[in-house]
Amino acid sequence: MSRPSVKAPTPGFAKTFVWPALLIFAVPAASLWFFNHVEASFDADALQGIIQGVNADDGLSPEEKTAAIQFFTENPVSKLEASGAVDLDLPAQLRFYYATFRWMIRLSLWSLAAGLIVLALVGACIPISMRSPPAQYLCLSAGWHVLRIYGAFQAIVTGVLLIALSFWVTAFWFEAYFVKLIIIAGVLALAGIGAVIAGIFKRTPIVNRVAGKPAVSAANAPLFQRLREICDKVGTTPPDNVILGIDNNFFVTELPVTVNDQTYEGRTLFVSLSLLKQLHDEEADAILAHEMAHFSGNDTLYSKKIAPLLNKYAHYLGSLRQGGAALPVFYFMNFFRALFELSLSRLSREREFRADRIAREATSAPAVAGALTRVIAYAAYRRKVEQQLFEEEVALEEANVAERIEQGFPEFAASFLAQPGAGEVELAHPFDTHPPLAQRLEAIGLRLEMPETRSLLALAGNGRWFERIADAAELERAQWDEFEEQFRNYHEQSLPYRYLPATEEERAVVVRHFPAVTFAGKEGALTIDFEKLSFAKWSEPLLFAEVRQFQLTDGGELQISFARGEKGKQKTAIKLKKFPNQQEIVDALNRYWGRYQSAVAYRRQLAEGAANEAVKSDA
Structure with missing residues (x-):
């Protein structure tokens, strides 16, 4: 469920994403150095043999010997073998060794080059994606396809290089090889390749389950009439579906939503009955105008387009994380996902500022401010109530969450804005991120420390919108009963994990x-x-x-x-x-x-x- 959130200290971006992402270059860089070193060592041994053979050949003049030695010194055997310009008559096994070194060096170089190119290409997409929702969608789509192909290539190359290293590192330095080590490398390689294949072809359906009940337009004529009036002011069409629930938020989406195993397509508005009971009617108007503004700006349309890409990306990352040799690829992909999140968050917050501005124009700044602060305060208080109940050390005979909220919320709300950190609270949302409360208030011309702002929640809401909805009390009570029963059961299941039985x-x-x-x-x-x-x-x-x-x-x-x-x-x-x-x-x-x-x-x-x-x- 949605709840207010405060930013917590997190590890630095470099430590969390950048340095792990550079692991993608570790295996190819190590392979490039190692196989160049081994090839150079073989070339040095071959040169010594050639010099001895040339010096022992009595059929060559001193000048010819000098010229031959200089030629092979300037042209290592590995390069001559690769070019085929000179028939060196090397043993088949030595030719195979040189071919192995040559291909491992090539794969390492291709891997490093591909990583740098992808780093540059996808990195350039990030600032471009911040310009507009269409640019964001196109960049995310292109970036996803590029990264997916690169991830497959890199997983295969990393696997091949690991197998080659598992044999040649011990064979070259210790003149021995270990079957178990080769098998482990092979298993890691196959796991990585399998993870990539699974991630690419795995179906990733999006199921957005919403707890609530669809509002019937015939029984809720005042609700739908008021929504049409608000939509006329905002400049958009009314939602296709209205879901009535008890979550501590309002939201809109164009993604399919599933309610009680039935899926609803088109534009959907979720309305919180419990919040409507706490809001003044003008605050409810403001928050509904804010949600309808998301429809007017095609915000939900682009969220609908982007959501499947993000879902595929998430499943791909999940597959890579379990995939042996694909783990470096996971960190590399996760780094770009974090960069895309910067773009997603920025445009998402801009959409919220725009919706707040439109809601202010459709209603008033105090109405928008009152709606924002009351919803955030309600979410905070509900979380507090649930936390206190969950911390109870005995089984709950009843989990009276709704009753506790209704009894204690007015007093909590009246002092909420005076609490430390209230301005930094963000309202969690199922589809978007939100700016901190203080920034949103400033964007509509109010400041947190202003007396008129501090007094916004002094009076309890009148709940008139709640009264306009047919059977609102029965709908809300039924959903609270179901929620509280689930809460009570979950609490009871947690008790054995808390007890070292004393009674x-x-x-x-x-x-x-x-x-x-x-x-x-x-x-x-x-x-x-x-x-x-x-x-x-x-x-x-x-x-x-x-x-x-x-x-x-x-x-x-x-x-x-x-x-x-x-x-x-x-x-x-x-x-x-x-x-x-x-x-x-x-x-x-x-x-x-x-x-x-x-x-x-x-x-x-x-x-x-x-x-x-x-x-x-x-x-």
Whole structure:
């Protein structure tokens, strides 16, 4: 769901994207140096042999010997072999070696050159894409195709070079080769190539699921009439679909949306019933004018065109990230995706400023400012309420999110703009990014510190728009009931990962989700429950609290390091190969051990938080 977001400190762009992207040049650069070095070494050995042969040839005069030695010194055997100008009568194996060096050098050079060309071409697309939505779409489309082809080429070349290096590095420097190393390189190469193929041909359908209910025009004549009036002011046509929900935002899109397994095409407006209840009628007008302005500027049209490209790009990156030798390609592609995000964010924010300006012209600056601040404050308060409920340490009999919001929001909203950092809050959105609140207010002629701005949320909204919608209360209550039930269930499922049971009630919750499981084996039964392992060969169970490490060997032996009493560190093992369901045991152990570790980490975090609060109180 949408929620307000504040920018958090992030690693530098260079560290996150640029330096990893340069890994694309690592393998070809290393290969270029290495195979040039090996070729030069072979040339030096060949030259020594030629010099010895020339000096030993009594049929040549001193002048002819000098000329021959000078010729072969100036023209290395590798170059003569490649040109075919001189028949050197080299052994077949040596000719094969030279051909290998030659092609590895060529592939390395082609790879480096292609990387630099793509870097320049796609890099030039970024500033061009910032000029307008059509330019952005064309640049993103062209960039995607260029990068996809380059990614396939680079993955194949990197794989070939890795295989060649895996043999020749050890063969040249240690006069030996290792089959396992070659096999590993081959597996990485095949994985990389497979990842590229999977990424290119993988179908990437876009499914935009929206929780809500379509508004029927016949039953909501006032709503659709007011939308038509607003569209006339803005200069656009009304939406084809209006979805009524309880999300903490309003948005429009021309992408297909799926509501209760039914897909709706065309222009869609999502209206938050819960927000309408909190807004003054002129604020609701302003926010709807803002959304309709996105239609008037073809913002949603270009979002519809760009979304499939971004979706394909994301799936391609996902495939490359899992793909062995394709990992450098992933970092290179991810670097350009980050650059394109700069363009996407810039134009997206410009669209938001434009929509705010149009909404101000259709209504008023205070109405737009009130709508912005009230929606952002509502999202912040809803998040706070949900967080407080989720942090409850006992199962919730009811998750009364809606009731808590309605009771506490007016007071929260009245003081929201006085909170530190309020001006930096951005409203999250399913399709676009938004500028910080302070910038949006300044763009419509208001400043955060102005008294009239600070007083915008002093009075609670009248909710008149909510009252105009047929069965609004019933629709909203039904959706809140469904949401709160899901919230309560999710909260209850999280409790076992928080408890190191101290009471019978807590123990019952954990056991309900993590009941003891027993596996029969040739050496006796193994039982795993939420706090320990019990094995027939052991005199007593092994508590998770005693375990330091689990390790599964290639031979199917589960080795366990633990610490107990005065004996300190100890080890034991279970031969899982003596159980018919080895994988089930491993899966169960991962789940139960993971639950225990999560609970330990959670309790430690709570203790540290309490200690920090105590220090603050003392200070």
